[in-house]
Amino acid sequence: MAYSSRVTSRYAKSVLELAEETKVLDPVKDDMAGIVNLCESNVDVVLFLNSPIIAHETKEKILSTIFSGKVNELTSKFITLLTKKGREGALFEIAKNFLELYNIKKGVQKATVYTAVKLDSKLKASFEDLVAKSMNKKVDLKEEVKEDLLGGFVLRIEDQQIDSSVKSKLQDIKKSLN
Numbered sequence: 112m113a114y115s116s117r118v119t120s121r122y123a124k125s126v127l128e129l130a131e132e133t134k135v136l137d138p139v140k141d142d143m144a145g146i147v148n149l150c151e152s153n154v155d156v157v158l159f160l161n162s163p164i165i166a167h168e169t170k171e172k173i174l175s176t177i178f179s180g181k182v183n184e185l186t187s188k189f190i191t192l193l194t195k196k197g198r199e200g201a202l203f204e205i206a207k208n209f210l211e212l213y214n215i216k217k218g219v220q221k222a223t224v225y226t227a228v229k230l231d232s233k234l235k236a237s238f239e240d241l242v243a244k245s246m247n248k249k250v251d252l253k254e255e256v257k258e259d260l261l262g263g264f265v266l267r268i269e270d271q272q273i274d275s276s277v278k279s280k281l282q283d284i285k286k287s288l289n
Contacts, residue, residue, distance in 0.1 A: 116208075119201050123208035126189055127216070135183050140213045142186040146206040161200040170199050220248040225257045225265040227277075242268060 130139040150157050159165065159173070171194035178187055193199045214221060222242045224230070230238070235254060242250045246268065257265075261277035 116204075118198075119204040120208050120212075122193075122198075122201065122205045123212055126185070126205070127209055127212050130183075130185055133185060135185055136213070138183040139186050140210065142182040143206040143209040143213075145182070146202060147210060150203040150206070157203055160202055167194050167197050167199065170194050174199065214251065218248050219251050220246045220268065221251045221253070222266065222268045223253045223255060225255050225260060225267070225276075227256070227258055227260045227262050229256055230254055238264075238266065242266075 126139065126143075127136070130136045150160075160170070162170075171191060174190050174194060175187075178190060182190075190199070190202065193202055193205075213219075220242060222238075224235075224238050235252065239250045239252045242252065259278060261281070263276035263278075263280070264273075265276050265279075266273040
């Protein structure tokens with residue numbers, strides 16, 4: 112079942128506010144990041160959460176087993192609440208919305224740099240510094256290796272992209288020759 116962004120953002124906002132009030136904002140943020148990573152890396156988890164065949168009680172037991180002792184008590188109670196209300200299918204989207212709200216609250220800018228090879232720590236720090244200065248915010252830089260770039264980099268910040276890859280330069284040369 113698809114949930115509206117209004118529903119998922121309301122849940123995310125409520126959890127964020129409660130986590131802030133109870134002074135567990137950072138641990139809950141870590142939990143939500145873990146949920147997002149789990150769902151992004153394992154499509155079976157998303158299918159399980161959205162399955163109309165599996166009873167909500169069964170989902171609650173399985174989720175409790177998976178997260179028991181591994182997440183903050185607030186996160187655990189929130190997951191239980193979602194399953195009792197039959198909205199566990201929205202967990203992935205709620206977690207993503209939570210992280211967006213958290214980043215806004217903390218003044219963090221997400222960015223992704225794509226390179227042909229893994230960056231060393233010095234070069235990664237240079238990219239973080241570049242984004243931090245240009246956006247005047249703290250940076251959460253994600254690094255992805257895409258060997259087909261051949262060399263150089265592609266830096267994506269929100270809807271902006273800086274493409275300084277060898278692949279794009281070769282494509283430009285090819286276009287100019289045609």
